[in-house]
Amino acid sequence: MTHRQKRFAAGRSDRTIRTSVRSALAFLTAFGALAGAALVGAAPASGLPGGTVPGSTTLAPGVTYAQFDVQGAKGVTHAHLLTVDLRNTHVRLGLLYPGAVAARAAVSRMADAQGAVAGINGDFFNISEAQHPGVEVTGSTDGPAIVNGHVLKSSVPDGQRFGPELPPGTTTRDVLGVGVDRRARLDSLALAGSVRTPAGRLPLGGLNQYALPEGSVGAFTSDWGSVSRVRATCGTDTDRAADCSTDTYEVTVRKGRVVATSDTPGKGAIAAGTTVLVGREAGAQRLRKFFKGEPVTVTHRLVSATSRKAYSFALGGYPVLKGGRPLSGLDDTAAAVRTAVGIANGGKRLLLFALDGAPAYRKGLTISEVATTMRSLGSVDAFSLDGGGSTTLVARVPGAATVTVRNHPSGDAERRVPNGIGVFST
Structure with missing residues (x-):
């Protein structure tokens, strides 16, 4: 455990989502139709007042943080969750990025530089050029990106992307964004x-x-x-x-x-x-x-492709859940550390989800399990972001000057990434 993560470690048992066996069985019975992963001893967020998760810590008005275990086919993994209520006018989401499309920085560094109270990593990106010796790696993302209403970039051809194989019917043009109407949505x-x-x-x-x-x-x-x-x-x-x-x-x-x-x-x-x-x-x-x-x-x-509302921010990835249903053809064999975003309450509540990369949890979840987990947390739509060594969730407690990394990155240190989602409180 790093020094930056110690301040939350002492109270972890109080903040983790662990209820009685009876509660766990009730949850599993209620969601028995869901294949794949299940929250261990946790009630679904959608069934609680305001959609919050038990044991959540308030970081700012409209922003909470929680952590809990998830049972996947490969074993138990550990999840970190930021819940953001956009009905609170003092909170907003925005794009974290290092000031240039072809640049990378740690999520914690971008969050502190832009004054975010929390954040997660973002889109898949050009991380290597082993096939093209001598060609400079750009670090640029696969998908589109918008910051503060300004278009930064568009998407690469599907066959050029550096992320995993896309689910059927999805493309590099797919985005998660928040419109000027303060509603989150999936779009292309x-x-x-x-x-x-x-x-x-x-x-x-x-x-x-x-x-x-x-x-x-x-x-x-x-x-x-x-x-x-x-x-x-x-x-x-x-x-x-x-x-x-x-x-x-x-x-x-x-x-x-x-x-x-x-x-x-x-x-x-x-x-x-x-x-x-x-x-x-x-x-x-x-x-x-x-x-x-x-x-x-x-x-x-x-x-x-779907909205007449302009976007205040958007970034790429790919959808895994639409209208409460997992997309067909999602991979259910390859498990890994994952990052995802869920949308609930008509786009007014977002769930920023990141798995822990500590050795004990590194087997992670399959993409199919991510979809069912996000649904069990109350998401109607969900979007997969870059995972593995990129998966990072940061948060700043009230009164602190900087954010801390809440999960253990699977590379044992933060990976520099090209963008992410920042949570801002005014």
């Missing part, structure tokens, strides 16, 4: 954008993403960071490990005019008001027709 966000010149218009295939569709043109802005843009031209739409394209071109646009061109994607910080266009194959051939001084207009936005 697709990029709509274009590059226009006096000679014509071409569609935009990507925005600040580590992998572009074959034959497309992608835009990189100051939100990207300083990491090399070469990775965007590697792999194919169906094979992440495929070779990098040999047909590439880059155009730099500043204040609406072409100011520079290059045969290869570059690196380095992109100034505000500047957009770098990167093309591969057919996209590169189109960009080669651009010339210095030519006027260029680049537009981009993310289009929702």
